[in-house]
Amino acid sequence: MAAHRVGRRQGRGGGSPGGGSLGGGGGGSPGRPPPSARSPALQRRPARATVKYNRRELQRRLDTESWIDSGLQELYRGREQEIPDEVNIDELLELETDEERAQKLQLILKSCSADPQDFIQQLLVQLKGLPKQQLLQRPSPEDPP
Template identity: 75%
Template structure:
């Protein structure tokens, strides 16, 4: 493992197996003394996304799918194609979010107020997903006349 390799380079490798992996040299004999100014490399790679936030977002999306299935049971054809969480998060207030949700769920015959209130609670503190978008290609050369 990478963490074990880093540990061996820093002289923390364990026992004879670590020495055998380095060509028969033990870390203490095979590596020069570290200078006090050298920083240790972390044993773990950094992660770009916060795993807890991603899991919370996934749980919210799964909850929405389940609840929409309950609300539209028997009328799946009327179910909205998509309920975009990021569009809801872009709105300023819960009242605006509730109005947008009522518009999306207008085809539902069931009472949606409970679902809307629960969803608004789940959206609190949920970060907006930042999409990685490629910038539009720059036009090279002279611009074409309109």
């Protein structure tokens, strides 16, 4: 019975449960084109990719990251080697209040000689309504299983 189902999927099964034509010579079911005529249609089917995140949200996140980079370049003008390695948006979004976020940013920007208050306030406005990005990451080798 299972062999019969596999045979039909490959186009070799006939109309009867006994298996029909075993030669695979193109018979198939009456009213259906032979398997060779059906296979090109399967190949022409358009491929589709799925996107996990809303395109508008991704664009907003990219714009925010770009704004952060340009703001840091301006704050650390002439001292680019002192720019913090990363301002993690998701870590900021995990904090409950804007005060906690501002304190975290103060710690990140402590080496800045310019006053970062305007930058921090503008970044807090940009973070409003920005969703956290759920990354699918492989666990690092040092993480316990």
